[in-house]
Amino acid sequence: MVIKIHGIHGTTCTQRVLTILYEKDVPYELIPVDWRNMEHKSEDFIKYFHPFGRVPVLEDDDGFILFESRAIAKYIDKKYGAQGTKLTPDEGDLKGYALYEQACMLENIYFDKGAFGLAWENVFKRQKGDGEPDGVMVAKHAAQLDETLAVYERILSERKYLAGDELTLADLFHLPYGVMVRDLGYTSIFEDYPHVAKWFDGLMARESWKQVASFGFRKP
Template structure:
């Protein structure tokens, strides 16, 4: 039995885990959970993921874990010597601190705005929760642009957010970052921020992302 990934193939968080598994060369079986039918809210699913969200994993020994970023960290630590090294050795305090700083940047300064834009332009209309509000889109875009100005400064000094080696902190941007271009908000690819554009082209060109970008 290989590791099982319970999720929806095109979901952002499912692909966030899948790209890490690909980077680490870990075989996995995707167990589809159909979000369009609200299967993530079924009692059997909620027994394993009490918040009724995808994804979660089950390993061969029965160990289970949910929350995509937590899964990414676990996989990167457990298989540290396999595939791409995506997290520093915990004994290297400075590299670990820089990694945690970069991971916090993604969670606090990117995800809320990218997720908000995806919600306003994709999820809200799809779920019948109302029409897209152009004012909200404009506000979120402006806020994200300001955050990316800081990214530009950081990425002018290092190749990736935590230094000169790719880490989970970079990969965690991929699924929602990719949605931005799909919805016509190309803030990651503009000449206005050449270092952000260079970084984004780098991480989206990785074979692991290419393998899962259209479905885990």
């Protein structure tokens, strides 16, 4: 039996998990969630898979269930540590590991705020019937993302990746929303910063992401 991912090809958080599965060379089965019929909000889905009624969810071959894309990615990385790309520093490397955890927080706290905010205002809000994009909020999120990438530029002028000179999960976590905001037309926020642009182009050029992107993009 292989790992099952309950999710939807082409949606951001499922993309985050699939990227890591490809990096680690781990076979998986995608169990498509019937989004249109709100399967993710059904009583059974909430009871057995995700208490908040969201995707993705990992179901391991022993029945272990895990939700939250970044936690799933860390689980896969740890379980298949020696396989595929090495994506975390050794835990014995105290400072290297701490810098990796710090980089994970940069993505989750600073980058995601602006990037998700832009995705929400420009795409998700309308789809959820929550109204039209609010120009003030769009400008606020764009400024927040710009501020974050200005800091990234300083970091990436001193090291190749956010946690050091080796690629980690923290870098890859940026791909789905980074690509989405670029596709929405916010490319200049990245391209104004040469080290950021080089770093992000390198991430998008990885085989793992090319594979995930080949499924197409779907806006939930």
